[in-house]
Amino acid sequence: MHSFTEENYLKAIYKLQEANGLVVATSALAQVLEVHAPSVTDMLKRMAGKKLVTYQKSKGVKLTEKGRQVAVGIIRNHRLWEVFLVDKLGYKWDEVHDLAEQLEHIHSEDLTNKLDMFLGFPKADPHGDPIPDANGVLPKSKAVLLSTLKMGERGTFTGVTDHTPAFLNYLDKSGISLGNSIKVKAIEEFDQTYTIQLKDKKDTVISYKVANSLLVNKAEAA
Amino acid sequence: MHSFTEENYLKAIYKLQEANGLVVATSALAQVLEVHAPSVTDMLKRMAGKKLVTYQKSKGVKLTEKGRQVAVGIIRNHRLWEVFLVDKLGYKWDEVHDLAEQLEHIHSEDLTNKLDMFLGFPKADPHGDPIPDANGVLPKSKAVLLSTLKMGERGTFTGVTDHTPAFLNYLDKSGISLGNSIKVKAIEEFDQTYTIQLKDKKDTVISYKVANSLLVNKAEAA
DNA sequence: TTAATTAATTAGGTTAATCTAATTTATTTT
DNA sequence: AAAATAAATTAGATTAACCTAATTAATTAA
Ligand SMILES: [Mn+2]
Ligand SMILES: [Mn+2]
Ligand SMILES: [Mn+2]
Ligand SMILES: [Mn+2]
Numbered sequence: 001m002h003s004f005t006e007e008n009y010l011k012a013i014y015k016l017q018e019a020n021g022l023v024v025a026t027s028a029l030a031q032v033l034e035v036h037a038p039s040v041t042d043m044l045k046r047m048a049g050k051k052l053v054t055y056q057k058s059k060g061v062k063l064t065e066k067g068r069q070v071a072v073g074i075i076r077n078h079r080l081w082e083v084f085l086v087d088k089l090g091y092k093w094d095e096v097h098d099l100a101e102q103l104e105h106i107h108s109e110d111l112t113n114k115l116d117m118f119l120g121f122p123k124a125d126p127h128g129d130p131i132p133d134a135n136g137v138l139p140k141s142k143a144v145l146l147s148t149l150k151m152g153e154r155g156t157f158t159g160v161t162d163h164t165p166a167f168l169n170y171l172d173k174s175g176i177s178l179g180n181s182i183k184v185k186a187i188e189e190f191d192q193t194y195t196i197q198l199k200d201k202k203d204t205v206i207s208y209k210v211a212n213s214l215l216v217n218k219a220e221a222a
Numbered sequence: 223m224h225s226f227t228e229e230n231y232l233k234a235i236y237k238l239q240e241a242n243g244l245v246v247a248t249s250a251l252a253q254v255l256e257v258h259a260p261s262v263t264d265m266l267k268r269m270a271g272k273k274l275v276t277y278q279k280s281k282g283v284k285l286t287e288k289g290r291q292v293a294v295g296i297i298r299n300h301r302l303w304e305v306f307l308v309d310k311l312g313y314k315w316d317e318v319h320d321l322a323e324q325l326e327h328i329h330s331e332d333l334t335n336k337l338d339m340f341l342g343f344p345k346a347d348p349h350g351d352p353i354p355d356a357n358g359v360l361p362k363s364k365a366v367l368l369s370t371l372k373m374g375e376r377g378t379f380t381g382v383t384d385h386t387p388a389f390l391n392y393l394d395k396s397g398i399s400l401g402n403s404i405k406v407k408a409i410e411e412f413d414q415t416y417t418i419q420l421k422d423k424k425d426t427v428i429s430y431k432v433a434n435s436l437l438v439n440k441a442e443a444a
Numbered sequence: 445t446t447a448a449t450t451a452a453t454t455a456g457g458t459t460a461a462t463c464t465a466a467t468t469t470a471t472t473t474t
Numbered sequence: 475a476a477a478a479t480a481a482a483t484t485a486g487a488t489t490a491a492c493c494t495a496a497t498t499a500a501t502t503a504a
Contacts, residue, residue: 260482264483279482
């Protein structure tokens with residue numbers, strides 16, 4: 001079995017690889033894991049020894065297939081536990097991340113799969129992030145940022161790229177919830193402020209920063 | 223927060239104190255924790271420094287009130303998670319202990335309390351062991367071993383002292399389940415074999431070893 | 445294309461939790 | 475009460491995961 005620390009490194013490498021490209025820099029890992037660079041170098045060497053990553057001195061790191069499997073497994077755990085916390089225990093979507101950071105390290109594929117069944121095989125977590133299946137397959141999402149929509153375009157709000165409680169609370173306060181259909185009514189040229197219409201609600205003005213943190217499934221042009 | 227290791231030491235000390243007496247020996251801890259004696263000595267010194275235990279060189283160890291609180295909290299977690307696994311995920315009572323050993327270390331009182339509510343505030347875990355309340359209060363049980371009952375006496379089966387899957391499976395196979403009422407029909411003098419009658423079932427013969435691992439709430443004499 | 449800057453590694457420690465081998469303390473036996 | 479046995483501690487190491495300070499490698503700017 002892998003240590004929690006190794007698992008957190010794998011998850012971080014996976015996410016950085018997804019977000020930025022093929023190889024991940026020591027400094028990027030140091031930043032997201034909140035440790036200092038020499039600790040990362042040290043750990044990467046040990047993980048390379050275990051064939052979890054391919055590491056080339058001063059050239060960055062990549063996951064091996066084995067490493068990817070472990071990383072996706074942890075992400076699966078994390079997201080399923082988040083669904084559990086929200087759907088079954090009544091937590092709000094801005095409260096579950098830190099708990100899921102702990103729960104994701106429970107080692108039992110069988111438990112994960114039973115939990116999955118108990119929850120009704122959810123496809124996404126409370127933040128709209130897709131849940132990998134038992135084989136580690138993640139559905140490729142075709143969601144785009146709301147900030148890429150043009151005047152008059154529509155979409156369905158399906159996820160966030162900013163997972164901070166502050167942002168999630170803001171959305172709650174503004175009545176913007178997963179699944180809402182959204183239409184872009186206006187885009188202020190000066191500062192890219194969006195005026196959006198939520199289904200059955202009056203128009204809402206959101207900043208570019210917000211529009212750039214919301215994922216939508218763009219509606220096909222009618 | 224305390225490390226998993228510390229928490230396991232505290233739980234082990236608590237259980238040994240309950241079972242055997244006031245002070246706990248280094249060797250006893252080494253045995254149940256499956257480590258060697260010098261590791262225990264070392265750890266006890268560090269835990270004494272944190273005021274979790276009172277430790278006197280070569281005289282054994284006791285929990286402080288602080289240590290007891292932590293220990294009971296972990297036992298509460300453990301037993302609640304076992305209820306979750308059996309009641310909600312469909313695990314059998316002989317399958318849940320090792321998973322609960324992991325889950326008990328999730329650090330969140332709030333989660334524990336929400337789980338407790340979700341489960342309907344159970345009073346006992348799947349093995350009949352009482353669940354401490356949120357204040358760390360454990361109901362004092364008045365259960366006795368079936369092996370202490372005399373001919374003709376009755377009781378209700380409320381717990382086990384042997385938690386091994388082997389024993390739990392044996393009980394399943396023999397149709398002996400928590401809550402069953404049991405009457406002692408005969409006790410063989412030669413080897414203390416018990417013949418018992420389970421409610422609505424035919425007589426069953428169990429060894430002394432088994433009778434000595436079953437807890438019953440003795441029925442008052444009619 | 446040399447110099448300056450930034451990123452990464454090496455060198456050398458620390459701490460928690462473990463170990464083995466040697467020694468000391470406590471408990472039993474004779 | 476001395477000897478034998480058993481339990482516990484000390485001494486000295488090891489490993490994972492981290493650190494700071496110093497050095498080297500890579501990138502960007504002049
Ligand atoms: Mn999360
Ligand atoms: Mn999430
Ligand atoms: Mn258990
Ligand atoms: Mn139990």
